Amino acid sequence: MDRPVMLDCRGVWKLYGPNAETFLARHGAPTAETLRAAHLVGAVRAADVTIRKGEIFVIMGLSGSGKSTLVRCLSRLIEPSGGEVRFEGRDLLQMGEAELIDLRRKRMGMVFQHFALLPHLTVLQNAAFPLEVQGIDRKTREDRARAVIELVGLQGREGHYPRQLSGGQQQRVGIARSLIVEPDLWFLDEPFSALDPLIRREMQDELLRLQARLQKTIVFITHDFDEAIRLADRIAVMKDGAIVQTATPEELVLNPADAYVAEFTQHVARAKVVRLATIMAPLGAGPFAGDLPGQARVGDVADAVERADLPHRVLDEAGQPVGQVARQAVVDVLIGREVPR
Amino acid sequence: MTALHRLIRDPRLFWGGLFALTLALSLFAGDLAKDIGAKWVMKFPKPLELPLDKLISAAMKWLLEEAAIGPLSFHAVTRFISALIEAPYLAVRGLLVDGLQRGQGSYAVQILPPLSWIAVTTIFCLLAWRSGRRGLVGLVGACFLYLAVFGRWESAMATLASVLISVPMGVAGGVALGILAFRHPWAERAMRPVLDLMQTVPVFAYLVPILFMFGFGPTAALVATVIYAMPPMVRLTTLALREVPEEVAEAGRMAGCTRRQLLWKCLIPTAMPMLMVGVNQVIMLSLNMVIIASMIGAGGLGYDVLTALRKLDIGGGVEAGVAIVVMAIALDRLSQAEARRVPGTGRGGRLVWIGLAVILATSALGYVLPFVQTYPAGATLTTGTIWAQAIEWININLYDHIEAVKVAILIGLLLPVKGFFLGIPWAWGIVAMGLIGWRMAGWRLGLMALLMTGFIALTGFWPEAMITVYLCGVSVFVAMLIGVPLGIWAGQSDRANTVLSALIDTLQTLPSFVYLIPVVMLFRVGDFSAMIAVVAYSIVPAIRYAAHGIREIDPQMVEAGIVSGCTRRQILWRIKLPLALPSLIVGMNQTVMLALSMLVITALVGTRDLGQQVYMALTKANTGQGIVAGLCVAFIAIMVDRILTAAARGMERGEAGHG
Ligand SMILES: Nc1ncnc2c1ncn2[C@@H]1O[C@H](COP(=O)(O)OP(=O)(O)O)[C@@H](O)[C@H]1O
């Protein structure tokens, strides 16, 4: 991972309660007990997050664990009680009102759990809203809005009002609105949690399709671990305001940091997250049935490996053979035997 | 000490003891005091009275005649405000009533006629049509036709002009203050007590200082109307902005809105449905006040009623009253339909052209055919004689019965209660209110009640306050006695609910003044008439909250009762009523507030309470007396409100009170 860092946050705190603003200055790094004694809620506690350009970074945790608060600290929708947030090296927390507005107008977009559409505007006007507040003329902004509406697959409904749309369609409008300024950093706070399971899956596919095309830097919030591993390049797991582990889905499943993380991971089918590179054996002499990328997940290639009598060769990202994988290793993963590392 | 402790702890002992002691004092303290020659026991000694009313009057006089900041005198400020309000008022009045005139007073020459009756009716029908409801068009059309056909057109248009001017001002002012309170906690902290006070100070009390500052006439009436109608808009604006989901505001900020854009492009539009509810309230309150303000020169329908009442002109009074009702219903339904209209529906631009075309066509035609311009006087109908005959018939044939009921209630209910309250020595009254407040919600409320009751005694309005309390108490008792069973019925039967809802909605739209008309016609003046008017005006919340309380009960509770083998009666008395009790108390609280505001207006039918003091202050332009007596009413209202709110809250927590 040597992509450039987009957003870097160090030791971010957000406390709610009596004298929350001054408490941190007086106590340094309070423990959960000191907070409770002072009748404070530690919505976010000493969170470190580094988000790199072009990745999908998922923040996962049960409801009330502080995900929304953290993501709002990252976009400075709420003022953190303490810590540091840097956007491309610039200190976000020191920015003035005008600078912040400019940043949000040009570089950031956000999608909300309950869509947060404006009820008095049509689909087209909602999508064009961020351009409207910038004072861009009607024709330009409506042309751009039509383009993003088409991107999210809502063409033909430009004149509808939000209340005339289903939940999934409303969220598509929310996505269109957040994309219209072509942001580099894209926040999504539980965007699909209010949708039915089938629609949710469809929307996840849609998101992956969009991301393949747009290559944004994404901060995605969810309480659904399956959703997290489906989408994430990296996942940060939150508990009671603190981040307990930040890792790739595979590392998380194979090496949960504590019992809390393990609770989420134990029911996940290993084949969905484990990659060939993880289970491959040292490269033998052959012969081989074929070549497979080391990044491929076991579940996606299990059929081919299991069917072949010969092992497959595993290639790294540069196309160089680095190992081999045979039927037994794949079957071990599929039936959930302890995976050797 | 333990005996005293028990007395305080046990609710039955406390309340029973308090009542017994008060009753005993009320019965015997007066005679006892007379025997030992201590007149001060019953009557607050004159020399100790706080001359607050005189001070206020003097201050007002100073304000008006001498106060100035540099060259800018207070008088100039009021003149400026006057001019600011008068110009648009005259313009609208010209449009609706007078037409464009040149010259002054009786020498005025009309250059252009006002809008024709057909044009005004059409415009309002088009507004109704805009909401997309056909029934509403018929209703609004019928209402305006009534005004024309029954010869009330000119008065109605004068009233409408006042409403049309005061509503935008009330809404704009309310929204501005509401935004201020929403943005700045200090502004809200500063405004809340003022708003509380304004909602409890009786309307006449506003009129007195305004009359003093602006003089008799439409301007004073408009100022009073705007001040009266604004508070709910302020509250609703703040509330509506608070209720906008946090996410919507965040979406606006992430889109890069500035503070101003956030407010006007995100928050206000999202809050619009609730703001429109506020607009509806401002319209209805404005109409109510425009009618009352006929006493300080608003003219229009209110003035018609007032003169009819004074002359005991039965037919005229009833007709003007019905005209007010008709107008209230039209404005209410119209603004409600507009409030409920969802964006993107209804019909738009074309209607403007239709409206303009009708205005031009009728104005042009009006020169040739006068009846197009003004509804011909010869074709007006009057029901006046019918009403007069009907009332006369009732008075001749049913007089004995009515009188019998009246006397029975007077002797059986009104007089004993009146005697009880008037017999309470003022000193004990103060202590008792303090005790009640303390018992219900702790020492703060106790202290507040003590101070407020003390204020009433100290300013020398004790007997009048007691009459207010007695009339209000009896009226609320009767209103609850009738309203709660009706509400329970409506809460249990859908059919009853439909019928009662229609009734309640209509009762609620009527300006308070209207209630006086039938009462005076049937029962003449006096406490009994006042009580009937107050009951009719204040019964709505009693019904509504009872129905609400019953309907909100978790059905599982009732099912649990049925399964345990309760009879229907047991279910009502053992399950539904106790569960609905907090709601009943809230309803009673509202009933008290409405009763107090109506009671003041019944001063016109000859009560002897605080309202009469305010009314007399109004006729004598005695600012101090008006304000102080008005404050006394407000204090009574505030005390009752706090105590009943505490009671309802205590009940919801399942406690009998605090010990
Ligand atoms: N404005 C607030 N005032 C007080 N407590 C808050 C506020 N916002 C959030 N919290 C608390 O902070 C914790 C984290 O909330 P949130 O970030 O919304 O969690 P999540 O999005 O993971 O469900 C919760 O315990 C919540 O009650």
Ligand SMILES: [Mg+2]
């Ligand atoms: Mg959340």
